[in-house]
Amino acid sequence: MTPDWIGVDWGTSNMRAWAMSADNRALAHAASDKGMGSLSPDAFEDALIAVISPWLSDGTTTQIIACGMVGARQGWMEAHYSPTPTVPIAASMITPPTRDTRIAVHIVPGVCQASPADVMRGEETQIAGFIAHSSRDGIVCLPGTHSKWVEIVDGRIVSFYTDMTGELFSLLSTHSVLRHSVTTDGWADGAFAQGVSDGFAAANPLPYLFGLRASSLLTGLSPETAKARLSGLLIGGELASRQELWADTKVSLIGAPRLSGLYAQALAIVGGNAEVLDADMMTLAGLAAARAVLEDRI
Secondary structure (H helix, E strand, O other), X not given: OOOOEEEEEEOOOOEEXXXXXXXXXXXXEEEEOOOHHHXXXXXXXXXXXXXXXXXXXXXXXXXXXXXXXXXOOOOOOOOOOEEOOEOOOOOOOEOXXXXXXXXXXXXXXXXXXXXXXXXEOOHHHHHHHHHHHHOOOEEEEEOOOOEEEEEEEOOEEEEEEEEOHHHHHHHHHXXXXXXXXXXXXXXXXXXXXXXXXXXXXXXXXXXXXXXXXXXXXXXXOOHHHHHHHHHHHHHHHHHHHOHHHHOOOEEEEEEOHHHHHXXXXXXXXXXXXXXXXXXXXXXXXXXXXXXXXXXXXX
């Protein structure tokens, strides 16, 4: 099998690749744990070839469209940010030099915002997929380690905001005193819902956090209840801070299914409205949009 082109989503901890047809259908999929965080700049090419070599043919140069942290300052080669307002996929893709003549790699630039200062890298490709999928203005939320709230107008990113909700949950549950109270993979839906309501009403989860530890010591609060409530408090606080964005519109959620589902539940609890979109589908549609930009440039 020889694909027409190859799409790559290269994150901090892993890399995913798709062999793509000329009409942008995924023919095959492969993945690796060789994320940006574990590679030096001179190791990216070998890590990529190790994954996609079955799709390459001697005498043919296959175009590789790559997004994500591969274009970070610590990545293969820095792809500078496109400032807002901007279309998600700018024409300024960069092409790192490669030794293997079977590939030509093109890295999608991220997006930056001057005020308030913010950056994204990788999410712009999913947003391009959203625009190709929906062709409408709106608010897109991309839940994750660093959640992004993005305003789309006339096919352009006009503003966006980042919340470190996922990272805060990870730090609190693994490196704070709360780690003794949330030691479980279990979950309690009711505790999550109450946490969302409390975090949203207070617009600040901080006054509630130590109570999780105290309750586990004094009343035997279960780990699954503490974990779900912690998540709800943090997401509820995030929704309170971004209420002006979502109050009068349907939010489009693009992220891991489990986390996007929690955000959809949380929005419903506080009076919002959301739809959950397939993140892989948005990524592939965005990579296809980047390929079209590249072809226009060539």
